[in-house]
Amino acid sequence: MSAAQRFLVVYAGGLTIVFVLAALYGFFPTHRHFDEITVHRINVVEPDGTLRVVISDHAELPGVIVHGTQKYPPTRPQAGMLFYNDEGSEVGGLVFAGHKNAKGEIVDSGGGLSFDKYGAGQVVQLAGVDDKTDKFSGLSIAGYAAGRRSQRIWVGRDGEGDATVALMDAHGRKRILLDVAADGTSSMSFLDANGKVIDRFPATSKPTQDH
DSSP: OOHHHHHHHHHHHHHHHHHHHHHHHHHSOSSOOOSOOOOSEEEEEOTTOOEEEEEEOTTTOOOOEETTEEOSOOOOOOEEEEEEOTTSOEEEEEEEEEEEOTTSOEEEEEEEEEEEOTTSOEEEEEEEEESSSOEEEEEEEEEEETTEEEEEEEEEEOTTSOEEEEEEOTTSOEEEEEEEOTTSOEEEEEEOTTSOEEEEESTTSOOOOOO
16 A cells, blocks of 8 residues: 555544544533433432432442442332432432332332431431331431440321320430320320330320330
């Protein structure tokens, strides 16, 4: 092949590359508008590739990710949205699910919004569950003492229809309980570290139960 022929081949190849890049840029601009898209999962990442948000169906929802690496296999029965910190570690999420099994029983019905402590589990959770196993809805706030997580505050409704506010100590033991039953009976109870009621107002209210 002569020098002129080699030049023509290189020139033609260069023009082809330029044309392809121009075509791709034209067909796939940086900003696009969609009226509707259908996907199984969307990953939102930083310019360096660090994962920040995952929006996913149940099948593609990942397990717990820490520093960009999945530490535990996917086990959550829900679909939803998971949030990650600057280091690519999970820090909370919004999940939801619900279906009937072969027996016609309602399973995994409900949802939750949670926020995690750095390097640890949930510190705030807003949840509502109503299925064959659990029936409750409310706000749970946790605390950490000596590296141990315990529930400190609960405000919500239990399976019996009672509205409760429970304040716990650093070990997660109920110490003050406000309760309004479905029939309107109300009480305020003080408990010792063993869960025994040491004072109640009014004293004639129904016995306080562990909600």
